[in-house]
Amino acid sequence: xxxxLPSPGRLTLVAALLAAVFGSAxxxxxxAAPEPDVRLVYESDTRAYYRPCG
Amino acid sequence: MFKDLRSKPAPVIVCTAGDFYGTADxxxxxxxxxxxxxxxxxxxxxxxxxxxxxxxxxxxxxxDARQDRLPVVCANLETTVDSLRVRPGGRSxxxxxxxxxxxxxxxxxxxxxxxxxxxGFLGLLSPATKAGRVMGETNEVKSLTYVISDPATAAQSxxxxxxxxxxxxxxxxxxxxxxxxxxxxxxxxxxxxxxxxDPQGRPLGExxxxxxxxxxxxxxxxxxxxxxxxxxxxxxVKEYHNRLYPxxxxxxxxxxxVKKLDAFDERNREEQKELYARQQLRSADSASGASRYLGVGxxxxxxxxxxxxxxxxxxxxxxxTLASQFVHRDTNCIGCHVTGYGDEGGFSGVRARGAMxxxxxxxxxxxxxxxxxxxxxxxxxxxxxxxxxxxHTESDDPDFDFDTxxxxxxx
Numbered sequence: 001x002x003x004x005l006p007s008p009g010r011l012t013l014v015a016a017l018l019a020a021v022f023g024s025a026x027x028x029x030x031x032a033a034p035e036p037d038v039r040l041v042y043e044s045d046t047r048a049y050y051r052p053c054g
Numbered sequence: 055m056f057k058d059l060r061s062k063p064a065p066v067i068v069c070t071a072g073d074f075y076g077t078a079d080x081x082x083x084x085x086x087x088x089x090x091x092x093x094x095x096x097x098x099x100x101x102x103x104x105x106x107x108x109x110x111x112x113x114x115x116x117x118d119a120r121q122d123r124l125p126v127v128c129a130n131l132e133t134t135v136d137s138l139r140v141r142p143g144g145r146s147x148x149x150x151x152x153x154x155x156x157x158x159x160x161x162x163x164x165x166x167x168x169x170x171x172x173x174g175f176l177g178l179l180s181p182a183t184k185a186g187r188v189m190g191e192t193n194e195v196k197s198l199t200y201v202i203s204d205p206a207t208a209a210q211s212x213x214x215x216x217x218x219x220x221x222x223x224x225x226x227x228x229x230x231x232x233x234x235x236x237x238x239x240x241x242x243x244x245x246x247x248x249x250x251x252d253p254q255g256r257p258l259g260e261x262x263x264x265x266x267x268x269x270x271x272x273x274x275x276x277x278x279x280x281x282x283x284x285x286x287x288x289x290x291v292k293e294y295h296n297r298l299y300p301x302x303x304x305x306x307x308x309x310x311x312v313k314k315l316d317a318f319d320e321r322n323r324e325e326q327k328e329l330y331a332r333q334q335l336r337s338a339d340s341a342s343g344a345s346r347y348l349g350v351g352x353x354x355x356x357x358x359x360x361x362x363x364x365x366x367x368x369x370x371x372x373x374x375t376l377a378s379q380f381v382h383r384d385t386n387c388i389g390c391h392v393t394g395y396g397d398e399g400g401f402s403g404v405r406a407r408g409a410m411x412x413x414x415x416x417x418x419x420x421x422x423x424x425x426x427x428x429x430x431x432x433x434x435x436x437x438x439x440x441x442x443x444x445x446h447t448e449s450d451d452p453d454f455d456f457d458t459x460x461x462x463x464x465x
Binding site: 042 | 072249282283
């Protein structure tokens with residue numbers, strides 16, 4: 001059975017290849033958008049419908 | 055959501071293009087004033103006026119603006135009644151002076167300073183929105199105490215000077231997109247337009263750019279909040295990014311606001327019971343005896359098979375869906391859950407003892423029309439085809455598709 005298992009060195013190589021093709025699971029998340037100078041929050045047609053009818 | 059946004063480093067300004075009041079009927083009045091109160095609590099910096107906000111008369115809006123210190127702005131809502139002129143003390147003498155010059159009910163604009171930058175908010179309401187249907191408790195049309203003048207003229211008169219007094223100028227435009235686009239084509243110097251009044255309730259995912267001005271719109275019934283992230287160069291707009299937040303059911307509610315809403319609901323339920331009883335008494339007094347609506351029981355006598363299908367549809371339980379959520383007296387909802395609401399001889403309340411016709415639920419006549427108009431030439435059947443979209447609107451039922459949904463009620 002031992003002869004059928006890939007060696008640790010081969011596993012490392014495969015992992016490196018997979019990471020190169022698909023990207024590493026440890027890839028840091030994309031950087032958050034930079035904070036703007038001002039946020040203008042707006043609404044249109046708010047009405048008094050603050051709850052759905054059902 | 056406002057708390058979350060305000061917890062971030064960048065300063066936040068909150069505005070609305072108007073239409074925060076409900077429809078013009080007695081059931082909506084308390085609710086509308088409550089919404090105004092909550093808007094003040096949420097800290098709106100600038101509030102435009104929509105035609106809905108005049109549903110209880112200019113006096114109702116003036117009262118809320120004064121009591122709740124709501125920063126209402128409108129540059130073309132004129133009144134000759136002195137007591138209906140709101141001139142907030144200590145905020146902007148300049149805006150009050152312009153209001154006096156133009157004879158407007160509210161200051162035409164407000165200037166809000168954040169991080170050393172002055173943001174001007176100018177309010178305009180289009181006369182094309184058909185503002186002016188003011189209902190009293192007995193549904194009489196009250197005499198109007200205001201005039202809506204030409205918005206473009208008001209903008210031309212104010213923008214050049216206002217532009218000098220602020221760094222960024224925002225127009226709160228309660229009007230169609232085309233009208234607003236034409237206006238900014240005529241008047242230079244407006245950076246952003248926040249649009250209100252879109253009967254189809256279409257939010258704009260991407261701003262519409264007209265010359266140097268970007269037009270944005272959230273909508274509908276408070277289902278979306280828009281956010282413009284603005285980067286400045288010096289004190290002027292360098293670039294911006296628009297984002298819409300859909301306030302879906304999974305959106306986290308603020309516990310304090312939920313408590314306030316629940317408390318209001320409880321008070322309001324009691325008040326509505328009384329209003330409802332009064333309205334029923336009036337309906338009974340004015341009943342002519344010859345109702346145009348006959349009720350599903352009459353239809354059943356000749357159309358037993360169709361009746362059997364109907365009884366297994368959601369239409370036959372439409373009123374219960376409201377009642378189970380205690381919104382069965384909410385006039386924003388009732389119309390699509392009963393038969394003939396608002397129509398002569400249509401639903402005016404749950405059947406009183408001794409009454410002949412019960413019009414709860416979406417009965418046959420809700421789609422086909424009053425039974426008194428029943429004909430035998432096929433037209434009574436045909437007219438129902440066009441009635442679905444009266445309630446299954448793009449905004450209230452975005453997934454509605456006639457071909458898919460018709461089989462659910464086919465008869």
